[in-house]
Amino acid sequence: MKSATLRGLRHLLWPKSLSSSDAPKPLRPTAYLDGLRGFAAFLVYIHHHELWAHGPKMSKVFENAFGYKGNFYLTTFPFLRNFFVGGHLAVAIFYVISGYVLSYKPLSLIHAGEHLKLYDNLASAFFRRWFRLYIPLMVTTLVYVTSWHVFGIWVKMGDPKGTIGEELWNWYVEFKNFSFLYKEGWMWVSYNTHLWSIPLEMRGSVVTFISCMALSRATSKARLICLVGLIYYFMYVVDGYYCALFMMGVLQCDLDLLARKDGYFPRWLRSLEPFKTFIYYHVLIFGMYLGGVPSETQETDQLRASPGWYWLSYLKPQAVFDYKWFYLSLAGCMIVASVPRIPWLKRFFETRFCQFLGRVSFALYLVHGPILNLLGDRVYYAHEPIKHWANLIPLPKTGPMGLEIAFLVPNLLLLRVTLWADFVTRTVDTPAVKFSAWLYKAIQGDGAPEPKPVELAPLTRVE
Template sequence: MSSPPEGILTGKDWETIDFNRNWTFANGWKPAKSFQKSSPAKRSNWTLWPKFPSIPAKPDKLRPTAYLDGLRGFAALLVYLHHHNLWVHDEGDTKGAFENGFGYDGKYYLGAFPGIRHLFTGGHFAVSTFFVISGYVLALTPLTHIHSGDHVKLNDNIASAFFRRWLRLFMPLIATVTAFIVMLHALGLWVRPAKLQGSLRDELWLFYVEFKNFSFVFKEGGVPWLTFNRHLWSIPIEFKGSIVVYTSLIAFSRCTRNARLWCQIGLIYYFMYIADGWYCALFVAGMLLCDLDLLAKRGELPRFLQRLEPAKDFIYYHLLVFSLLLGGVPSATREVEQMAKSRGWYYMSYLKPQAVYDYKWFYLFWAAVWLVAAIPRIPWLKRFFETRICQYLGRTSFGLYLIHGPVLWTLGDRLYVACGWHTAEHRDNIPHWANKLPLPRRGPFGLEISYIVPQIFLIAVTYGLAELVTRGIDTPSVKFASWFYRRALGAPTAGRVKA
């Protein structure tokens, strides 16, 4: 059986628009039409255990935001590759080789070359893109109601989305981290990044103490991650960014078109150049891009943008190139002086605002915004993200994000050690795994045989588990949040909100 054809950005959880109202675009500033090909009939039934691999048939009709779903899925894959590459290669003489610029310290690795480096260390660029996409999609339906002047539906929509947001983000996290902790104690597994407590009860208590602070939206100070899944540091930021989007939409809902656009630009400037709120700037930028796309659909773009339309191809192809260049900002440390030593980044280092503490997010802000703006207006690139494989990656992206760290820490670490990638810490704690299947380190840096061979197995296992998490944890969490909100509304008003 195949899983439902809808993706994470097109499911009901995101409260997207009913696009049956002739959402079609002509040439110009409006996004290109979705690429359509004949496909098998939709498959509606599915089972908990996935076929391996499971890539469902492409739906008969793609939604206009399907490319965002594919982009998010591809970005999640870059996060996976980023963590695996640094896990293996960021040791000893090669430490920092990927995250510094091409040619830094006399090292000219292909994996650090501009553009190509995203396939090796594109994780931070991907996370920035996640936040822009989230800002876009969260604002899509509310902005539609704002444009139509329907403030009753606007309030209903934001109330529903805000009520469900915490549950939708944190319930899958709780389930996967708890399962990981129980597995470690049941099997007595050693993992490099974390030290186990004396008992499962103590471990679960420690997780509770960490989580209640980790998930508190007004938390100040402390470490920004969880002991047993450090890769999930972005989940609280997703929730904070959602609050920024929802409150901004309410605040700007009765403004004129120009006032609303200027207020969004003002917020972006404030978060990036005055306060260190880089992630808020990314969410608001996504909201602004959504607003402009909806205005383009209605033929109501500001006049100065309409005047630039003859040069749109020139503009968006250049935005794509600049996005790929800035997205590869050297970021081995938070010291901008080190970035300035990288080839081609000396003068760029002077652009960093005083307010931004971790400089990479300033450059990644522009990279992610330009990428999301350019893709729908470059037809061949939009079609790529609408392909079946990208749609599959998008549908399982949250499951992948939740599970790839535990797989890397357990199975991945042991396979790499068996193939020859081990340290003194490994030899002390899991000596029986060292060099069980030694493979040569021949090949380009980052594509060695001893890295690629275990990766073939790991990526299949990780995506299989991501599919399982998507079906068994993520989707039920979405449904539970919707059910809970309907119950909270009560029977008389339960039908007012589409959940």
Template sequence: MQLNSVSGAWQRLGLSESAPSPISEKSSSSRTAYLDGLRGFAALMVYWGHHQLWAHDGQGAEGIFENAYGYKGQYYFACLPGVRTLFSGGHFAVSVFFVLSGYVLAAKPLSLIQRGELKALGDNLSSALFRRWLRLHLPVICTTFIYMTILHLFRIRALPETKSTYLEELWNWYAEFKNFSFVFRGGGEPWFTYNFHAWSIPVEFRGSITVYTVLLAFSRFRANSRLCGYLFLIVYFLYIADGWFCALFVAGMLLCELDLAAQIDETPAILTKLRRWRRPIFYALLAISIYLGGVPSHNSDLQTLRDSWGWHYLSFLKPQAVYDYKWFYLFWAATLLVASTSRIAGLRRFFELPFNQYLGRVSFALYLVHGPVLWVLGDRLYAAVGWARVSHPTTCPGWIDRLPLPRVGPLGMEISFLAPHFVLLPVTLWLAELVTRVVDGPSVKLASRLYGKLLVDF
């Protein structure tokens, strides 16, 4: 893989070390453009899954979408293996984010390691580590502050409930964020109530530190020694310690190393021998990924998994170290998906489609804004078309059944559910575009400029 292609992808992914500029060049020029599209599509799945659960809350949506087909006598098309991921694939999508981040964060440093440019590697890791916290948290600060202010000034009933005065609201926002932003905290609530979906940002930062640390520690190793080191760490994080998110990042590093090695014909011999069966192998891995991506995730009780159709025997693979079993199966699902995407031409072309490339460009902002849009506008539109929630008489009584629509169609695809998205999806994408241009891009430039200002010439 050419260095300029790798670094281009490294710069354009939303949670990568460098985010895309507000007006970026076409990602299709990159040989790794499919990574952008995969990440964008995963962000759309997060949007879709959260709306499914919110609108269908009155039907006990979590107990349906987040359990296996046929669990407790509930048989829905949306819960079939493979299909269910399209309706409740949020955790799968987050796992994919982490593998992709491990890949793109490691791409340029590994290229430098392969060329033996260790001084340049030190400069790269120094810059990356300095800018990483700012790159991830500045957009969270801006979007949650604006959301908090709008809720309070216009007295909008949504999530969270507003305080009595703006000063009290401001203090609550600050107190929550300062704890949320310290990623090594040992207690307290993991949620930032002004955007619950941002829970993955501190995890992303901890995973990033894992990547940088491993790169530095392995920088003087031979290529095969690095590969063995990645495998050892994956085993450690999955089977010895409960470090599932670290395993996802390291898996991304492993895939990146293998791709770079393939470009210079240094693929490990054991993989070279399998080359003739490459096509059926990766189609099989994709099928396994899709199946494991639908792991029941309603709770962390292993007995629930064991009682689920199609998961009884798979439940015995769960390591003792992993507390919440879903992350073990999602590790394999996400890793196999990223690995197979680049080797299956049709799948790769799908993620290189212009719409998926666009989603990849705004994916970080889409991830941050879709929750507030759901809680303010989405909640009211769902109430208007007839989707009831216990909170509606309090949050939006004037919207209830203002424009009732028929619930015709299978679960998750009803007319009354789909219709609001003719408004919700454009509004969400417009806000994502706005945040990408006004907040995300400038945040990246600010972090880079600040690092440059503080450098000392030796």
């Protein structure tokens, strides 16, 4: 009995990662998207750790182009920089993938003419979406802020209140405002500032569901034209880049589904089929270049002063306030579109490593910030001259910027702890998904038809 209990506890707490002996499950047709999403979440982890460990002064170098103001570092070189400060590019990729995945089933039903099933699918997805996104966020931030007072932990980022009661009230106020989709102004939760993308994810999801419903009776040609029109509207008319990214994902999904069946498919795209490998290699290269857009400020003049970006700076639409999101939107769309058309790249994202990252990607996104704040702050400072952590573990800073020994060695511990996101996936994320599905089923009752409402008697006509 004791042995079984210990095995169960170990199974719960120990990350079920690449060392697992479980037989690999058959891959889904869109498994590469799971791997790409997981790898993108890993880029977010790297981005935040690089900026945190190197401090504000060097962070400006990371965020600027190779050669800007005479700074030439390998980690800022075009293409390579995406693997060090590719966090914002990762968010763009998240949104395109979400648009693709959320619309896959609805579009499949639209193509099959199953409009009643489409309604049921969209009703279920719409109902469950808020719970799926916000329950894990609520649980992880609540545990995080409670730990400050229970264990007396000092944190660099945050403003702990005097008592745990004050803290919980402040957490409640922040969360309720953060969870309201239509709150005016920027939505921010100070307990984990990395979660700013979640409300935009929810908004983009709503736009995706509404678009699928609104265009469900349209012809294939008309639907594609409308999706292109929505992308143009969100990007060039209003500053809604995140909605444009979701629509890019929907458009890619629709084209992929149309390509597999007889019927309408743009002839000009079909004529390019023999050259698709050549084309998509160039699409990937151009997307990777755009994904490295300098992003220290929102000033277009600074972008024009960056080597390799002068002429590209004139592509920015007037409607876009923060220029980087225009280029990142193009980059995210190009990368997601090119991955399944380049065999070796698709196989990479279907590997066990990327599939594991895909499975824990949401939890990884949720917990890497608190772990960086609680543990990373102390581990990185263990070799910095700061208070009582001064040089506890002296490490040399030799190596290229971003790959110094003093950065890589702490990550042997920090990465392993952060991959404990698998524990959060199993204990928070997966139960949240199951709860939302259960709740949706529960509100439908036993499936018996609703009684008809009592009709009012018709008014007697007076002659």
